[in-house]
Amino acid sequence: MKTLKYWLISGYTKGLIGMAIFYALGFYLIQAMRNASGAEYDPNPGVMIGAIFSVIGFLLFAGVLTDWLKWIVGKRPPLKHGPPQGRPEWTRYINVDNNHKVIGIQYGITGLFVFLVGGLFALTFRLELSQPGMQFLTYKGYNTLFSAHGIVMIVSILLGVGAMSNYLVPLMVGASDMPFPRLNAFSYWVSIPPIVLVLAAMVVGGWDTGWVGYPTLSLRGAIGTQLFLLGFYLFGFSSIASSINIIATVAFMRAPGMSLFRMPIFVWGALSAALIQLTATQTVGISLLLSVMERSFGMTFFDPAAGGQPILYQHLFWFYSHPVVYVFVLPGLGVISELLPVFARKTLFGYKWIALSSLGIALVGFLVWAHHMFVSGMADSLRIPFMVTTLFVAIPTGVKFFSWVATLWEGKISFETPMLFVLGAISVFLIGGITGPILGTIPSDMPLHDSYWIVGHFHATMFGGFVFPYFAAIYYWYPKVTGRMYNEKLGKLHFWLMVPGFWVMSFGQMSAGIAGMRRRIADYDPALGVTGTQILITIAAFVIAWSVIIFVYNLIASARRAPMTNPNPWRSRAPEWQTASPVPELNYDETFEVVGGPYDYGKGTPAYVNMHPAAVPGD
Amino acid sequence: MSVGTVEDHAEHHGVELSPEQQVKANRFGLWLFFISEIFLFTALLVARFFLWGNTRPELNQVVGLIATSVLLISSFFVYRGETAIEHGDKKRFMSNFLWAALFGTLFFIGVVVLEWNIFGLSGEIAGIEIFGTLKPTDGVFGGVFFAMTGIHALHVLSGILLLLAAWYNGRKNNYSATDNWGVEGTALYWHYVDVVWVFFYPALYLIGTAV
Numbered sequence: 001m002k003t004l005k006y007w008l009i010s011g012y013t014k015g016l017i018g019m020a021i022f023y024a025l026g027f028y029l030i031q032a033m034r035n036a037s038g039a040e041y042d043p044n045p046g047v048m049i050g051a052i053f054s055v056i057g058f059l060l061f062a063g064v065l066t067d068w069l070k071w072i073v074g075k076r077p078p079l080k081h082g083p084p085q086g087r088p089e090w091t092r093y094i095n096v097d098n099n100h101k102v103i104g105i106q107y108g109i110t111g112l113f114v115f116l117v118g119g120l121f122a123l124t125f126r127l128e129l130s131q132p133g134m135q136f137l138t139y140k141g142y143n144t145l146f147s148a149h150g151i152v153m154i155v156s157i158l159l160g161v162g163a164m165s166n167y168l169v170p171l172m173v174g175a176s177d178m179p180f181p182r183l184n185a186f187s188y189w190v191s192i193p194p195i196v197l198v199l200a201a202m203v204v205g206g207w208d209t210g211w212v213g214y215p216t217l218s219l220r221g222a223i224g225t226q227l228f229l230l231g232f233y234l235f236g237f238s239s240i241a242s243s244i245n246i247i248a249t250v251a252f253m254r255a256p257g258m259s260l261f262r263m264p265i266f267v268w269g270a271l272s273a274a275l276i277q278l279t280a281t282q283t284v285g286i287s288l289l290l291s292v293m294e295r296s297f298g299m300t301f302f303d304p305a306a307g308g309q310p311i312l313y314q315h316l317f318w319f320y321s322h323p324v325v326y327v328f329v330l331p332g333l334g335v336i337s338e339l340l341p342v343f344a345r346k347t348l349f350g351y352k353w354i355a356l357s358s359l360g361i362a363l364v365g366f367l368v369w370a371h372h373m374f375v376s377g378m379a380d381s382l383r384i385p386f387m388v389t390t391l392f393v394a395i396p397t398g399v400k401f402f403s404w405v406a407t408l409w410e411g412k413i414s415f416e417t418p419m420l421f422v423l424g425a426i427s428v429f430l431i432g433g434i435t436g437p438i439l440g441t442i443p444s445d446m447p448l449h450d451s452y453w454i455v456g457h458f459h460a461t462m463f464g465g466f467v468f469p470y471f472a473a474i475y476y477w478y479p480k481v482t483g484r485m486y487n488e489k490l491g492k493l494h495f496w497l498m499v500p501g502f503w504v505m506s507f508g509q510m511s512a513g514i515a516g517m518r519r520r521i522a523d524y525d526p527a528l529g530v531t532g533t534q535i536l537i538t539i540a541a542f543v544i545a546w547s548v549i550i551f552v553y554n555l556i557a558s559a560r561r562a563p564m565t566n567p568n569p570w571r572s573r574a575p576e577w578q579t580a581s582p583v584p585e586l587n588y589d590e591t592f593e594v595v596g597g598p599y600d601y602g603k604g605t606p607a608y609v610n611m612h613p614a615a616v617p618g619d
Numbered sequence: 620m621s622v623g624t625v626e627d628h629a630e631h632h633g634v635e636l637s638p639e640q641q642v643k644a645n646r647f648g649l650w651l652f653f654i655s656e657i658f659l660f661t662a663l664l665v666a667r668f669f670l671w672g673n674t675r676p677e678l679n680q681v682v683g684l685i686a687t688s689v690l691l692i693s694s695f696f697v698y699r700g701e702t703a704i705e706h707g708d709k710k711r712f713m714s715n716f717l718w719a720a721l722f723g724t725l726f727f728i729g730v731v732v733l734e735w736n737i738f739g740l741s742g743e744i745a746g747i748e749i750f751g752t753l754k755p756t757d758g759v760f761g762g763v764f765f766a767m768t769g770i771h772a773l774h775v776l777s778g779i780l781l782l783l784a785a786w787y788n789g790r791k792n793n794y795s796a797t798d799n800w801g802v803e804g805t806a807l808y809w810h811y812v813d814v815v816w817v818f819f820y821p822a823l824y825l826i827g828t829a830v
Contacts, residue, residue, distance in 0.1 A: 071801075072784045074791030176632040179644040244651045252644045253634045278651060282658035290666070290766060299755045299762035301666060307758045312669045316662055586632035 006087065010094035011189070015062030019193055022057025026050035043223050045296040051197055051230040055237075058193040063096045064186050079181060082585055096189060098181035101583060103188050104167025105481065108474075110188075111159030112552070114195060118152035121145045123545055125522075130538040132526040142522035144206030144224070151198055151211040151232060157328045157462070158239060159191065160470050164331050165246050165270040168477070171576045172264040174255025174594075174609075176586040178245045187241035190234070197231035210520055212317065215302035215310045218291055226295055233288040236281045239327075243274035243281075255575070255609070257594035261352055264574055264598050268355040269334020272362040273327040280366070284320030287313050311378050318369035326365045329465025330358050333400055333429075335473045336422050340404055341599040342572050343419035344411025348599040349403045357396035364392050371440055375449045383442055390440035397433055401426075412602070417491030418570075421472035424499045429464025431506055432457055450520075453513030460506045471498075471551065476570065478555070483581040485564045490554040497547035505540035508533045573598065573608040642800050649804055653811050660815050663767050667822050675827040676760035679734070681747055683824040686729035687816065690775075693722035694813045697782070701806040704789070707796035713789045716802075719809065720782040723775055730772050735765070767819055774812045781805045 007013065027050035034045065059065050067077045080098055083089045092102055093109075125145045128137045137145070166188075170178055178184050201207060205222030213232070218225050250271050254263070290301045291313065300306040302313045341348045348354065370378060370386040404426055413419070435457040438444045448454065471494070478486045512530040513519075524530065568577045573596075579588050593613040596606040636644055700715030731737055734751040741750050755765040785805045788794060794802055 072787070074788050074793055076793070170633070173634070175634045177635075179636060179641070180648060183648075240652075240655050244648050244655075247651055248644050248648050251647060252636065252640060255634055278655045279658045282655055283662045286659055286662040286666075286770075290762075293766060294762070297755050297765075299765060300758050301670065301762050301766070307670075308762070309670060312666060315669075316665070319662075584631065586635075588633040589631050591632075591634050 006091045007094065010091070011062040011064075011096050012094055012192070015058040015189065015192065016196070018057035018059075018061025019054045019196065020057075022060075023050040023054035025057075026053030044226055047223060047226050048230060048292050048296045051227065051234070054197070055190065055193045055234050059186070059189060062189055064189045067182055096185050098177070098185050099585065100166050100170050100177050100181070100184060101481075101587075103184050104163050104165075106188050107159050107166055108163035110192070110195075111156045111163055114152055114156035114159060116548070116552070117199075118149050118156055119545060119548065121149040121152065123541060125149070126538045126541045128522065129524075130535050132524055132531060134523060137522065139522050140206060140208070143208040143520075144202055146520060147207055147210045147228070148198065148202050151228065152195075153462075154211060154324075155191075155195060155198070155235060157466050158235070160466065161270075161273060161327060161331050162188070162191075162238070162242055164266075164335070164470070164473055165242070165274065167481070168576070169246055169267055169270050170249050170253065171583065171587055172267050172574065173250060173253055173258060174575055174588065174592055175249055175253035176588070179248045179252055180245050183241050184245050187238045187245065190241070191238035194231040194233075194235040194238075197227050197234065201225070201227035201231065212321070213288065213291065214317075215291060215294070215308075215313050216304070219294055219303055226292065229288045229292050229295075233285055233292065236285040239277040239281045243277040246270055246274040247278065255592050255594055256613075259594075261355060262594050262598060263355075264338060265348060265351065265354055266331070266334040266338040268358045269330040269332075269337075272358040273330040275359075276323045276327050276330075276362050276365065280320040280323045282320075283316045284324075287316035287320075290316075311373070311376060314373050314376055314378070315370070318372045319366075322369040322372060323362070323365040325461065325465075326361050328462060329429075330361060332425070332464075332466040332469035334358065335469040335476075336404060336425055337400070337407075338574075339418055339422045339472055339476055340407045341601055342570050342574075343416065343422070344408050344413050345601045346407055346411040346599075347597070347601060347603065349406035349409075350399070351597075351599065353399050354403050357399040360396035360399075361393065364389065364396065368393060368440075371445075374442055374445050387440060387442050391437055393440075394433075394437055401430070401433070416475075416570075417486070417488060417495060418472045418476035420492065420495045421468050421475065424495060424502075425464050425468030425472065427464070427499070428460055428468055428502060428506070431503075432460030432462075432464045435460065435510065448513065450518060451513035452509050452517040452519050455519050456506050456509030456513060459509065460502075463502055463506075474555070477576075478558070479564055479569055480576060480581050480583065482559055483563045484558055484561045485569065486558040487554050487561075490550055494547045494551045494554065497543055497550070501540045501543035501547065505537050505544065508537040508540065512537070573601065575609045575611075578609060578611050638798075645800055645804065646807075649807055653807075656811070656815075659770070660818065663763075663770065664818065664822055667763050667767065670759040670763055671827060673827045674830045675823065676753055676757075676764060677829045678753070678764075678824055679747070679749065679751060680824065682729060682733050682749060682751070683820065686726050686734070687820050689722050689729065690726040690813055690816055693719045693726065694810055696722065697806045697809045701799075701802055704794050704799045704802045705796055709789055709792075709794070712794070712802065713786055716782050716786045716789070716805075720779050720786070723779045723782065723809075727772060727775050727779065730768050730775075734768065764823060767823060771812070771816060771819055774815070778805075778809045778812050781808060 027046040030046040030049045070077050084092050084095065093106060097103065125137065125142055128135050128142060166184065170176070201224040204227065205224035207221050207225040207228045209218045209221060209225060213225070213229055218229065250263070250267060293299050294301055294303065300308045302308045302310050304310060337348060337354050367389040368386060370382050371390040374383060435453070439448060439454065439457060475486055475491055512533045515530045516528050517524055517530050564581070567581060570577065575592055576583070590612065592609045592611045594608065595610045596608045598608050600608070696715045696719035700712045700719065703711035703715060733749055736750045736752070741748065743749065753761050753764055755761045782805055785802050788801055
């Protein structure tokens with residue numbers, strides 16, 4: 001009963017109420033203005049202003065903007081620290097809180113929830129695809145489901161990246177929090193209304209465009225398309241705000257002695273990802289906003305019927321949407337590099353090269369976007385240059401693979417669940433990586449583009465680059481976050497179901513693609529001979545789904561176990577394992593000093609950090 | 620999932636920022652935001668050159684030039700205001716920020732009322748038609764012109780609100796010669812929005828042949 005009461009007065013409930021009120025306000029304001037001027041009925045402008053208003057309403061009612069509004073009228077509210085007064089501790093996770101660890105967990109749980117929703121969409125249309133012909137979905141329903149699966153999973157991955165970056169980066173560099181805690185809370189809370197908008201888009205007509213939202217289909221689609229474009233656009237505010245915090249944390253709040261090349265390697269991945277999020281997000285934002293304006297006000301940018309250029313949309317869109325896959329994988333690859341030395345009890349091979357390869361991938365990633373458009377009818381002269389730059393991505397990625405193999409070489413490897421997921425990630429990312437150059441090369445891209453081969457390649461890079469490392473990270477830092485050890489048996493079961501399941505799914509998708517199966521299509525010709533493969537993929541998808549359910553159960557059930565006795569179960573040198581679990585409010589008892597290399601395992605050299613440096617005079 | 624308590628804040632914590640470092644971090648964060656916005660405005664310029672090429676719509680050169688001058692003059696007042704507060708001269712800071720807000724508003728009106736002509740007016744001053752005729756629905760010319768001026772005008776509007784907020788905080792005695800990040804940040808933002816227009820103005824009014 002009490003619990004229900006706390007939920008009813010939580011930031012989420014208040015925010016959603018504000019969202020509904022402001023949406024209605026914006027929508028009917030525009031509708032009234034249009035009626036007054038005698039314009040024809042068109043819901044698009046009203047939906048646009050309503051959606052933008054609804055985000056403001058959500059933030060206002062949830063209490064995210066309170067401190068800033070007080071600043072404007074001349075007050076200086078102090079930053080709130082610590083658990084809420086007069087309420088149970090857990091309620092801080094459902095209200096606006098400025099602590100980076102609370103925000104990290106909020107990101108993580110929201111991301112996981114969204115991940116399950118997106119997975120459910122996938123299972124639904126996967127079931128439909130297991131036989132030719134239409135079983136239980138309509139064409140329209142199929143289109144909406146696969147489109148929603150795409151964007152919802154992207155949102156869930158971005159939330160997962162936010163979870164790791166927010167929780168780990170300040171902790172790893174020795175900071176007490178991020179430099180702009182209120183902005184940090186804003187970047188989490190502003191991500192909620194767009195999720196609501198995208199899910200709402202599914203029930204008001206859905207949309208057919210996939211997550212890419214290409215014009216001219218997006219300009220003519222049902223009103224659901226408008227909501228989807230707006231939800232996608234508004235989510236960008238979260239990415240940009242959060243990236244500013246992460247970069248500033250690394251720039252200003254590192255512990256004494258922590259030079260850039262002595263940071264834990266994950267921080268390099270998070271930093272490179274943040275640099276991409278900071279910049280590229282704007283171009284996809286503007287491409288989506290221009291589409292919305294074209295729908296709402298009859299302006300012309302992309303519709304060739306009125307003199308526009310649909311190719312322009314694709315250029316602006318992919319300028320973000322290619323680099324964004326590196327936003328997903330760079331933190332993931334950072335986790336792999338972070339965990340391997342701990343479980344191999346060896347130095348990370350080529351630290352500097354790994355660190356710089358993250359930056360390298362981020363930079364080269366800005367120069368390859370048009371490889372998504374080889375068959376789109378763009379200028380021919382762009383093809384070869386973009387093929388060359390695309391193949392360059394293989395170089396920094398290869399550096400990472402060689403470093404991982406060399407780190408494992410002659411290591412004293414132990415196989416706890418996090419390590420299993422790291423190894424699984426490497427194997428899966430290898431599948432995704434090797435199939436990449438085949439698509440980056442124009443002659444082989446021509447027949448494979450828009451086939452199921454791309455679906456296989458993309459899922460392998462996402463699972464290898466993000467999902468597997470993310471699971472590894474959750475198992476690895478679960479004891480840090482909760483102070484309790486997860487159930488090792490269930491963790492291993494999760495892994496041994498998921499890895500073979502994924503291999504089957506990935507190879508199945510690629511082979512169906514070679515056989516001629518198109519992507520984003522609800523039906524296929526039985527004469528293709530891929531029905532058996534489709535059944536296999538569907539079964540594999542369900543195996544993966546079961547393994548994820550086991551994972552979620554493990555997280556919930558293990559939170560009730562007795563607190564662990566060993567403060568550093570992985571015998572890690574990293575600073576976050578030298579402080580208490582769960583981590584104290586401001587992370588460390590005192591500012592530590594970095595005195596050694598981060599990954600000098602098995603060398604007998606001094607520790608990475610000195611947790612109790614002699615007091616500095618005047619401190 | 621508890622994250623501990625805060626009673627012992629005074630001594631127990633990791634790296635924290637001193638007030639001076641916090642201002643440095645603020646400045647850095649604001650510049651990061653500017654870098655981010657460069658991509659937004661560059662994308663709009665890309666759209667302009669992609670869709671217009673070497674042509675542009677017929678626009679009122681006099682209104683464009685005057686509006687641009689008004690905006691640039693407003694930056695001058697912002698600079699004077701910022702310098703004044705750094706010398707502890709509160710009165711001069713406040714009056715200069717008000718002048719800047721006024722000039723910013725004039726620019727905003729110039730764009731929305733004259734160029735956009737949202738009230739559908741017409742009229743001449745000294746034989747020159749001062750109200751625009753381009754509509755947002757006029758093909759790519761209308762679309763790009765309204766998108767670029769519109770998104771810039773939104774930044775001007777937020778800048779005016781920031782100037783007024785800084786002015787109000789000045790009235791409440793919240794700034795001093797040493798503690799004036801609010802003023803500095805507002806001034807930086809205002810100059811930035813100005814610089815963006817320095818790129819937008821030639822792209823819209825000067826480059827290419829009018830058709």
